[in-house]
Amino acid sequence: MLRSTFTPILSTIRSNSKIPKVSFPVFNASLQTPPTVRRNASPDQSSPLLAYQSPPTSAYVHLPFCRKRCHYCDFPIVALGSSSHQTQDDPRIFNYIQLLCREIEATKTESINNPPLETVFFGGGTPSLVPPELVSSILETLRLKFGLCSDAEISIEMDPGTFDARKMIELLKLGVNRVSLGVQAFQEELLRACGRAHGIDEVYEALEIINSCGVENWSMDLISSLPNQTLEMWEESLGLTVKAQPTHVSVYDLQVEQGTKFGVLYTPGEFPLPSETQSAEYYRMASKTLSNAGYNHYEISSYGKSGYECKHNLTYWQNRSFYAFGLGSASYLDGTRFSRPRKMKEYMSYVHNLENAMVDNDVDSHVDAKDMAMDVVMLSLRTCRGLNLKCFRSEAFGSSFVPSLCKAFRPYVKSGHVVCLDDQRRALTADEFDSVLSSGHEIEEVVAFIRLSDPDGFLLSNELISIAFAAISP
Ligand SMILES: C[S@@+](CC[C@H](N)C(=O)[O-])C[C@H]1O[C@@H](n2cnc3c(N)ncnc32)[C@H](O)[C@@H]1O
Helix, strand or coil: CCHHHHCCHHHHCCCCCCCCCCCCCCCCCCCCCCCCCCCCCCCCCCCCCCHHHCCCCEEEEEECEECCCCCCCCCCCEECCCCCCCCCCCHHHHHHHHHHHHHHHHCCCCCCCCCCEEEEEEEECCHHHCCHHHHHHHHHHHHHHHCEEEEEEEEEEECCCCCCHHHHHHHHHHCCCEEEEEEECCCHHHHHHCCCCCCHHHHHHHHHHHHHCCCCCEEEEEEECCCCCCHHHHHHHHHHHHHHCCCEEEEEECCCCCCCHHHHHCCCCCCCCCCHHHHHHHHHHHHHHHHHCCCEEEECCEEECCCCCCHHHHHHHCCCCEEEECCCCEEEECCEEEECCCCHHHHHHHHHHHHCCCCCCCCCCCCCHHHHHHHHHHHHHCECCCEEHHHHCCHHHCCCHHHHHHHHHHHHHHHCCEEEECCCCCECCHHHHHHHHHHCCCHHHHCCEEEECCCHHHHCHHHHHHHHHHHHCC
16 A cells, blocks of 8 residues: 555654554655665575565555545545546546556666566555556566566555446456455545545445455455544444455554645644544554454554465565555665655656666665664564564674663563563563563573564554664664
């Protein structure tokens, strides 16, 4: 999903926030300072600190068309107009896809031995507005350029009201095998307040199509903390989500973005938005309801049935490299994040320049290992697996990082927000952790992983990640 693609990861860390607030996921972010890393690090690709060195096997493709802009949305989109159900012959879509394919073709690859793509994610915008034959041409261009594994995970974001069973079947025939359905809420009044181009009837129609077409792997997006959303409404949305039986659920806490309609109308924490305490309650309720229904809460905002974690998004959390194509999308190649222009005209010039070898987006900049460490800390602590401390033992961070981090987290281990685990992933009790810290023993010998607890540690993630940053860069 594109939330991931456009919002700087670092912007989610609000070091001065007083009350726990969960930031919704932002992954393949356009970081303000693109981090790169020393090239002389040891080639242990299993370490997230070095994972970026492996050639990319994932591609994000941005399809920006929407019928209209939702009131919370600040993504780079092209609003086609509410009545635009027939997108078959829309030249705006056709021309964009041609441009996008040119971008893919003009992209430099590191070597001829690059592995084929294992994941492709069509994010938006509303990719389900794009006619399947154009989706097919993108897939074919990717296949010719990079190769595509026969069992690649191919995800597409779809909006209720923009597809019928015929379109769904055509997409499945092309190899699309994962659907991400943007439902957001199950209450007509909330959908209307969000400026969604669909109502609740279209939500149920979309669920029916997904079921009848036999889509096995699909995700539902929900937003919590919407204006005038009550705890009862949220409970109802979660209950109906569980009833619909998606294999994956993404729960995002509303981000009120500047420049959006919500940004003009509302101030976070003030009525009719829920207070931060209420938002935290919504988060706890989601975690409890979905966990009880058999979903693993594998990342701050992501829940999946076993085996249905989103492989594409795992690329982001594991600090692995990925391609990105299309308006405003951000790639992560060779340790460098690069954002494409968000405006169509500029994106057109970008593609033109790329074709004429006038874009230099692979500068061999030597950015410090600390920047990469911060990325890894932030990405890892968002996951239930947590941070693998082993990769921080290298001399690049000196010997003090792990002990400093453990000391800084001491009160949070005690309060239950942070969990320390040994190399067998057994959680240490707070007393065990305390006695290792006080004994003068090498803490690295005992603590192998650190993770945030679910839900309270995740709720404090911004603060806890800031504390970890301070341990890296005192
Ligand atoms: C790229 S958007 C999906 C677009 C798709 N057309 C739709 O509206 O469902 C991915 C998801 O990000 C979430 N999202 C977008 N903007 C958000 C915001 N400001 N706050 C919270 N969640 C947001 C929504 O749940 C949305 O489904």
